[in-house]
Amino acid sequence: MTMSPTEAIEAPRIGHDVLASARAEWFKVLAWRVGITVVGLALWETASGRLIKPFWISAPSAIWAQLYAWVESGDLWMHMRITLTETVAGFVLGAVSGIAFGLALGLNKRLAAVLDPFIIAFYSLPKIALAPLFILWFGVGLASKIVLATFVVFFLVFYNTYAGTLAVEQELVDVLRLMGATRWQIVRKVILPSVLLWIFTGMKISVPYALIGAVVGEMMASNKGLGYLIQASAGQYDTSGVFAALFVLMIIATGLHEILKQSERVMLRWKEDST
Amino acid sequence: MTPVPLIEYRDIARRFTTRRGTVTACEHVDLTVNEGEFLAIVGPSGCGKSTLLNMAAGLLQPSAGGVFYRGEKVPEPNTRVGYMTQRDTLLPWRSVEDNVAIALELRGQDRPTRLRTAHEWLHRVGLKGFENAYPAQLSGGMRRRVSMARTLAYEPETILMDEPFGALDAQLRLVMHDELLKLWAATRTTMVFVTHDLTEAITLADRVAVFSARPGRIRAIETVDLPRPRDVFRIRFDPRFGELHDRLWGYLEESVREGVMV
Ligand SMILES: Nc1ncnc2c1ncn2[C@@H]1O[C@H](COP(=O)(O)OP(=O)(O)OP(=O)(O)O)[C@@H](O)[C@H]1O
C-alpha cells in the first residue's frame, strides 16, 4: 500500500508540533525563572541600605565585588579546591563502603540480625557531633574533614542500599530460581539491578551531606576551605564575604547533584518514559 | 499407552495464618497430572488455584499431605517446571528480548544464539518490533505475551500457567489459543493451565478440573474427548463442546453460588 500524499506530509509535522510546543513550554518556564531571579536580586539590591542595613544583608553588587576580588587573588580557587577535595573524597569513600556494607548485610541475614542494634545506635547519632573527635584524632588538615564526610555519606548510602536489598521483589527472585539460576546469578541479575535505584537515591541525598561534613569540619578547625572562609568572614563582620562563600557552596552542591542525576539517567534508562 | 503420573497432589491442604485469622485456601485435594497431558483448572476466585501451582513449583509447601513430582517430593524450587505466574514478573530493567532470553542466558548460551530464539518466540506471540522496548512501555496484554514467550522459550519439562490470557481481548485470545495448541502438539509438554474461563479450558485441555469455592476442593474432573487438532475458532460450536460446557457449567455454577453465599 502506498501512502497518500497527505499522510506523508502530515505524519512528521505532528511530531514536530509536539516538539515545538514542548520547547515553547520550556522557554516559558525558563523566562519565569530568569524573571524571578532578576526581580529577587533587584529587590535585594534596593532594600540594602534603604530598608535594611548592608551590615545584615550585604547587597548583590557587593557580593559580586567580593567574589571578583577572590578570583583575582586566587583565593577562591584555593579554598574551593580544598572543600571540593574533601567533599568528593568523603563522598566516594562513604558511598563505596556504604554500598559494600549494605549489600553484605542485605545478602547475609544472620550478619544483619547480629549488627542491627549497633547500626540503629550509630544511625541515630547526629554524625556532625563527631567532628571534634575526628579533629582530635586526625588533626586540622584535610583528613579529619574527609573522615567526617565519609562517615555521614556512609550511613546514608549504607542504609538505602540495605533497605533496597530488603525491598527486592521475592517473585522476581523466584522466577529465576525456577529457571535454575545459581545464587550468584540471582545476585547479579535481580538483586543488584533492583538495588541500583535505591543506591542512587542514597547517593543523591548524601551529596549535600558530604558538603555539610566538609564545611562543618572546616568551620570548627582549619585555615583553608569555604567553611573557613565563611567562619573568617563572619568573624570580621564581613557579610558580603559570608554570602559570597555561601553562593559558591550553592554552585558546588548543585553541580554535584546534576552530575549524579545525569549518570543516574544513563544507568537507569529503563525507567525513563518514552517521549 | 498407560498414563505416567508426573505431578501428584496427595490429600493436600494449605492454610494461611495472618493476623486476621486462618484461611484454608484448599483442602482434601487429590489430583494427578499425567505426563504429556494438558490439564485445565477452573474455579471461583480465591479457591486456591494459584496456591496449587505454587506448590507444584516448590515455592510453597502444603500444610498437610504431599505434592510429588515424578514420584518424589517436589524440590524447593522445582527447576523442572516453567511457571508463568498470575502476576507480572518481567524484569523491568531488561528489554523485552533480554527478558525472553534470560533462562538461556542463565544456561550460558551466547548472546546471538539466545537472542535468535527470543526473536522467534516474540514473533510467535505477535510482538515483532518490540524486541528492544522495556516492559514499562508495553500494555498489560503485551507484557503477558512476553511472559509467555519467556516461559516457553527455554522449553521446560512441565509448564504451569496461571491465567495467562486474562488481560487479552477475545480475538487475540483465540489467536493465542491457536498458537499454544500448535506448539503443544509439536512438543507435548505437560501443561497445567489455570483459568476463569470455561470455554478456554475446554478448547485447550485434555481434562478439566472444576474446583469448589474456598476452601477449594475438586468438584469434578471431566475428560474433553474432542479430537485434535482443534479449530479454536469453531470448536465452541461443536455439539459435544456444548454438552460438556453445560455439564461443567453446572458444577462451576454451584461453586460460584456457594462462594457468594459464604
Ligand atoms: N501468601 C498468602 N497469605 C495469606 N493468604 C493467602 C496467601 N496466598 C493466598 N492466600 C489466600 O488463599 C486463598 C487462595 O488464594 P489463591 O491465590 O490460590 O486463589 P486463586 O484461586 O488463585 O484466586 P484467583 O482466581 O482470584 O487468582 C485466598 O483466599 C487468599 O486470600
Ligand SMILES: [Mg+2]
Ligand atoms: Mg490465582
